[in-house]
Amino acid sequence: MSNKAMDTTSLSPKKSTPTNFDESASKICFRQRSLTDSLSWAHYQNQHDHLYYINEQQHTLSLYLAGGYDTHRTDAPSAYGGPGKFCLMPKDAQSEWQLGQSQQFMHLYFSDDYLKQLALKMFDMDPRQLQLPELNYTSDAATEALFRHCIASSDWQSNDNHLAMEQMTNTILVTMLKNMGISKQAITVKGGLSPKIVALVCDFIQANYHRQIYLSELADLAQLSEYHFCRMFKASLAQTPQAYLLGVRIEQVKLRVRENTANLTDIALQCGFSSQSHMGRYFKKLVGVSPKQYRDLIMK
Incomplete structure (x- = not known):
């Protein structure tokens, strides 16, 4: 930067x-x-x-x-x-x-x-x-x-x-x-999703990260319009639903890279990415190194 x-x-x-x-x-x-x-x-x-x-x-x-x-x-x-x-x-x-x-x-x-x-x-x-x-x-x-x-x-x-x-x-x-x-700090805040809805939505993402998740599915869980759901999700979790899903997928990639020597292309598909390059681009953005570099670092 x-x-x-x-x-x-x-x-x-x-x-x-x-x-x-x-x-x-x-x-x-x-x-x-x-x-x-x-x-x-x-x-x-x-x-x-x-x-x-x-x-x-x-x-x-x-x-x-x-x-x-x-x-x-x-x-x-x-x-x-x-x-x-x-x-x-x-x-x-x-x-x-x-x-x-x-x-x-x-x-x-x-x-x-x-x-x-x-x-x-x-x-x-x-x-x-x-x-x-x-x-x-x-x-x-x-x-x-x-x-x-x-x-x-x-x-x-x-x-x-x-x-x-x-x-x-x-x-x-x-x-x-x-x-x-x-x-x-105990600053009074209003709005956002209730803890129950946050847990429901996050559990759904954790269980379905490997496939394409539609915003309408998450909004339906919260019983909100897509627009209001996105605003309230960001207020409650300091990130968009898309960013949260990406973070879950990256953590799954890290877990698989640490636990086995599977092909990176297979790992990408298992974790909801369309290709190894798609995974690598976002992995580098969030983790700072490529999946291969990450594997080399943790194996040292």
């Missing part, structure tokens, strides 16, 4: 206007790593600049690896940065920063839907309850250790540690939710 896709701005680059993060002449990107369409990492260095930051596509969790003592926000009350300090910049949140001497930092980019699905899976939390706050210069020794020793020290150019990096990234996100108390 390119920086252009991750950091965007609507401000014109005038002399009196803070520089867009993406246009900073002093910024150096040491390395980038995209794990999936929803998760990516970047390692930067920057110094002596006045920057404007907004990410219109994903949330950003940033850790100062070194330096940052003179860096602070200029658009809001702010302390100063330093090694081990975290900043959380939710999607669409705007901020301005004055950078001091040379500093290095790592950004973890993650999509809103991915985080909501993770919260649902780990805490059985209604996705609509999840609202990320802006955080400036917080500290957490355990999360910092994961950043430094499990992510920063990894070889980002090799696919050999792909699964380990993804697992550590999920651990970081779950730890972030726990530390901020987000997993215990």
